[in-house]
Amino acid sequence: MRVALFVTCVNDALYPATGVAVVRLLERLGVDVDFPAGQSCCGQPQYNTGYRYETEPLLRRTAAAFAGYPYVVTPSGSCAAMLREHYPRIGRRAAAEGRGSELAELADALAPRVYELTEFLVDVLGVTDVGAYFPHTVTYHPSCHGLRSLRLGDRPRRLLAAVKGLDLVELPQAEECCGFGGTFAVKNPDVSAAMGADKLRHARATGAEVLCGADNSCLTHLGGMLRRQDAPLRTLHIAEILAATQEEPAR
Amino acid sequence: MTTDGRGRGGGRAFLGMPRARVGGGGRAAGEDRAAGDGRAAGDGRVAGRARAGGEDPAAFPPFPEAARAAVRDERLRANLRHATSTIRDKRARAVGELADWDRLRAAGKAVKDHTLRHLDHYLLQLEEAVTAAGGTVHWAADAAEACRVVTALVRATGEREVVKVKSMATQEIGLDEALEAAGVAAYETDLAELIVQLGRDRPSHILVPAIHRNRAEIRDLFRTEMGRWGRPAPADLDDTPAALAEAARLHLREKFLRAKVGISGANFMVAETGTLVVVESEGNGRMCLTLPETLISVVGIEKVVPTFRDLEIFLQTLPRSSTAERMNPYTTMWTGTTDGDGPSAFHLVLLDNGRTDTLADEVGRQALRCIRCSACLNVCPVYERAGGHAYGSVYPGPIGAVLTPQLRGTDSGIDASLPFASTLCGACYDVCPVAIDIPEVLVHLRERIVQGGPVTRGGVRVRIRPARGHAAERAAVRAARRLLDRPGALRAGERLLARARRLGFRPHRLPGPGRAWTETRDLPGAPAEPFRDWWARERGG
């Protein structure tokens, strides 16, 4: 099975370990992973801030980079939602503005092939036990786009629950947004910080060692706040937990 | 001035339809040129919570500024957290009981979309039915006109006081203030509205306008203020719900029995029969709608539904979404006037005030489906922390963030900041009983603000320029796009970043807009190399 990894720009530049973990995990499960070098940023932050036209060249680039791959897998719920939900919307808007159907066609051809990592594991590969080992207490924060756009449901938690040695504890009010929201974090810093503080209060109350998520952008916000708190809790992307084994433990 | 349906003639158009063309149907009203005598309100600013002709956006700070103060107000945060989390859980249970919720939601959306698409047709049908049943229909293009119509109607009765049913539309147009300026006292009779009125306060929630007040604050208000408006509260009033309700009941009863004029909004208007519907939980509405001799209802044009049967959907979805009740306690319906039963004169003031312009926008128009249940407020994490007042409008929360900038435009600081007052978490869309994709509309309005674009104002299609204050961001986004669209350049940038961080460049405080990030958070640690380089090395890609 041939899969293209869409690592996302945030992971490429700031969290290469997440990308490496996805590659190791998928290869361990017998998947043939490729990394199309033409990929870049999907344009989600720009689009969500209102710069739809600036996003269009990135849509074209992303569609071209992943043309021909039956599966495009990404370790980010919000970037998956961008490709699947917003790209077709951008295409339709361009068509409605009388600028032809090119973008819509590119978007529609790409969207159905895009999978968020946990979705790909559970729905396409049909596995929940990926053979991982992670002897720690973990609580899981479901990021909003994965939760409400992609409807990931309990897939991430099922994957975590099957990890050997892992003790999964429920996060109170898990479904509430962490307050990151892309440029929201800088445009409305006070509300963003208040939401983040509440999320961390709940996470710390679980007594977990690791606050796990499926979106490094949310974890950057939460982890950045955690470091100021000097807390016995750290953030970690789910891919890195699922890739961890006794021989090759997570960072 | 008053544009009575009959006497309208004179080339005046509503919804952009000259009288002669009306009835063609089949065409979205919003796609035509809308009416507009201009939006001019012109009234001087009235000190206090609002002003006649609607609130003045310039009187409010931008959202982030107002929210900063609210976030630090521990009491407000506690009041809101308690109130919203209680109603949130109850709503989830009430909605979860219905196996066909998704279908009810889809049906509500479909009925509203259909009605909005043929709004011209249904409004005229409504006018005809109301008139045939003995009511009089007035059309108001904007807030100032609506206030003038209502003030003139009240004056004509010779009365100096009116009782009011809780209504968003009359708040939107600043009717209480307009009446006050004309020497007419308007008494709010909904318990929470009464609290807001006594406190000379502003509403902070659609359904529970005094949600920002706790019981002790309410008791203090009753003790000090009630006497100025009518029957005073007992001196030994305590803050138990029963005692507070009893004080309000006695205070209001006096007003109900004396008032000759009632003023309301409506939740629904049925085009087919001319029936208006008010949905409330306290019974005060029923009093105001039945006891006075004259009833004046101010209703937004988007509140019309085609048939009586359509109420079947909304009378299920509205109570469960708003108060988490299976069935609404007081549902009052009336059709024109009936001899010897209820008010002998009924006036319906149909309010546009930016709605036709909103209808012309194909993404934004879905906000007009709103049935004001307030479920989106109750689930919104931003609302919970910023509070309703930060939204600078009678419509707070997620729906306010998409409705206000459409009804008022995006010229003011507050209106241009509202579409950004959301993390786009989508909780609002999930609970909305008419499936308004609020995040989609937010992004659409953000686009209008940062890029500029076509909008309809006063019925005229115009292109607005990008808002000031986003120029640096625009330049940065453009530069980033050029970088991101060239992987060679991107890789060089990533390597530079990795190297800089390896050399110990790890600022604790960032300059410019980045400062808002580092105020409360650290930057992530430095990777040794970007993922691309690992891949090239390890997998020879």
Ligand code: SF4
């Ligand atoms: S937008 Fe939807 S959820 Fe919010 S008040 Fe309106 S109908 Fe209710």
